[in-house]
Amino acid sequence: MSSRDVSPPGVVSAIPLEGLPELEESDDLALLLHAAAARAGGLRDADVVVVAQKAVSKVEGRVVRLADVEPSARAIELAGPDGDPRQVETILRESVDVVRSRPPLVIAETRHGFVCASAGVDASNTPAEDTVVLLPLDPDASARRLRERLVALAAVDVGVIVSDSFGRAWRQGTTDVALGVAGITPLLDLRGTADARGRELETTQIAVADEIAAAAELVLGKARSVPAAIVRGVDVRGDGSAAELVMPRERDLFR
Amino acid sequence: MSSRDVSPPGVVSAIPLEGLPELEESDDLALLLHAAAARAGGLRDADVVVVAQKAVSKVEGRVVRLADVEPSARAIELAGPDGDPRQVETILRESVDVVRSRPPLVIAETRHGFVCASAGVDASNTPAEDTVVLLPLDPDASARRLRERLVALAAVDVGVIVSDSFGRAWRQGTTDVALGVAGITPLLDLRGTADARGRELETTQIAVADEIAAAAELVLGKARSVPAAIVRGVDVRGDGSAAELVMPRERDLFR
Numbered sequence: 001m002s003s004r005d006v007s008p009p010g011v012v013s014a015i016p017l018e019g020l021p022e023l024e025e026s027d028d029l030a031l032l033l034h035a036a037a038a039r040a041g042g043l044r045d046a047d048v049v050v051v052a053q054k055a056v057s058k059v060e061g062r063v064v065r066l067a068d069v070e071p072s073a074r075a076i077e078l079a080g081p082d083g084d085p086r087q088v089e090t091i092l093r094e095s096v097d098v099v100r101s102r103p104p105l106v107i108a109e110t111r112h113g114f115v116c117a118s119a120g121v122d123a124s125n126t127p128a129e130d131t132v133v134l135l136p137l138d139p140d141a142s143a144r145r146l147r148e149r150l151v152a153l154a155a156v157d158v159g160v161i162v163s164d165s166f167g168r169a170w171r172q173g174t175t176d177v178a179l180g181v182a183g184i185t186p187l188l189d190l191r192g193t194a195d196a197r198g199r200e201l202e203t204t205q206i207a208v209a210d211e212i213a214a215a216a217e218l219v220l221g222k223a224r225s226v227p228a229a230i231v232r233g234v235d236v237r238g239d240g241s242a243a244e245l246v247m248p249r250e251r252d253l254f255r
Numbered sequence: 256m257s258s259r260d261v262s263p264p265g266v267v268s269a270i271p272l273e274g275l276p277e278l279e280e281s282d283d284l285a286l287l288l289h290a291a292a293a294r295a296g297g298l299r300d301a302d303v304v305v306v307a308q309k310a311v312s313k314v315e316g317r318v319v320r321l322a323d324v325e326p327s328a329r330a331i332e333l334a335g336p337d338g339d340p341r342q343v344e345t346i347l348r349e350s351v352d353v354v355r356s357r358p359p360l361v362i363a364e365t366r367h368g369f370v371c372a373s374a375g376v377d378a379s380n381t382p383a384e385d386t387v388v389l390l391p392l393d394p395d396a397s398a399r400r401l402r403e404r405l406v407a408l409a410a411v412d413v414g415v416i417v418s419d420s421f422g423r424a425w426r427q428g429t430t431d432v433a434l435g436v437a438g439i440t441p442l443l444d445l446r447g448t449a450d451a452r453g454r455e456l457e458t459t460q461i462a463v464a465d466e467i468a469a470a471a472e473l474v475l476g477k478a479r480s481v482p483a484a485i486v487r488g489v490d491v492r493g494d495g496s497a498a499e500l501v502m503p504r505e506r507d508l509f510r
Contacts, residue, residue, distance in 0.1 A: 207428030
């Protein structure tokens with residue numbers, strides 16, 4: 001079935017981008033995504049291409065060999081008896097603040113302002129033994145670079161989200177969220193909008209980029225090799241930054 | 256286009272259920288959802304019907320007239336100069352704990368264990384002036400009742416999620432999450448699963464019910480009258496409870 005049949009009006013679809021190779025540093029990810037999208041029927045205006053952070057980090061060379069890491073005393077303490085102090089040292093170097101810790105678990109604030117487990121440092125699905133993958137240095141810039149190439153290759157106006165799986169306070173399990181965006185408005189602002197009875201809406205801002213990332217995760221899977229998806233049917237074209245999704249420190253009741 | 260065309264293999268779709276009337280207490284919500292689903296091409300095995308909490312609460316009569324509420328001293332204090340003490344009193348009655356407050360904002364733990372703004376008490380899109388809508392008493396039970404009727408009416412094995420828009424610590428904007436589930440496994444447990452290189456996955460549990468709720472929100476909208484959606488293409492059939500999505504207090508670093 002052609003992808004032309006996928007999205008009748010009002011329907012939102014998440015379409016997996018399959019058949020990408022195992023990614024390595026300097027791979028042309030945009031070209032690989034374009035080819036996978038072509039196999040899925042092609043990109044269209046207002047599509048959002050959601051790419052897992054790990055795919056982006058791998059092609060950007062954001063990989064650390066633990067053998068090269070000298071752990072500090074603090075890393076050894078935070079790792080506890082069950083953690084790897086070299087991995088915790090890597091987490092600390094990616095962090096501006098440790099929000100909570102319970103060895104070997106570290107919840108940290110990254111340089112980007114994200115609060116997440118291990119500052120996003122991940123030891124699964126890495127390119128080689130004894131390596132860890134870091135978050136992209138600037139996920140918005142990563143998204144912008146991918147978007148520019150995709151727009152040029154496909155000649156359509158698509159958005160890009162770089163996504164990752166984050167845990168949440170108070171709730172079990174991870175959901176995917178947007179770390180970087182390009183060509184979209186990540187936060188849908190309903191302030192000033194009235195409900196059916198003319199009363200102003202209380203839920204005034206919807207983190208639509210996070211919801212798009214979550215919808216994409218439903219087709220990404222963690223163990224299969226599907227690092228990206230198209231989300232079609234939500235027109236959120238705009239010029240936002242994932243920084244809009246970070247709660248400003250002065251408004252944050254949980255830091 | 257018939258809904259048969261909506262979901263090729265591997266694609267996940269969120270299909271809005273439109274044309275429901277303004278809901279009132281004792282309305283037959285399952286019958287209304289069934290009719291709306293029939294207009295959208297019908298339900299199929301493994302579909303998940305996501306219903307906004309407010310729709311469920313309205314038909315269950317979970318509505319409070321503020322004129323009937325006598326605020327306590329604590330409610331008056333927490334409301335501050337800008338809040339409505341009667342609304343805060345209603346929030347306190349729905350809560351087992353106030354997690355954070357900054358008048359008039361109250362982040363509370365509900366009787367169900369959910370940590371959210373205003374204990375889920377909402378003053379927008381209510382049935383009448385000066386009323387607020389509460390969360391269902393037992394959202395899993397609400398989901399089970401809806402599911403039983405839908406399975407009987409449509410003769411297919413569908414799941415049901417009762418969803419609501421929750422804010423998050425550290426991130427701006429709301430995303431929809433599952434308050435109640437029936438006929439599905441809300442938490443996808445990957446513990447013991449290995450990555451491509453044989454290393455056990457670190458992100459071990461995915462809150463798939465929350466991601467399905469988020470995907471549905473993309474077609475629900477807040478100001479339009481679309482209180483429900485079908486999410487098709489994720490087979491999460493099972494026998495779980497939304498309680499699985501609540502972080503046990505002893506593991507919670509943020510309470």
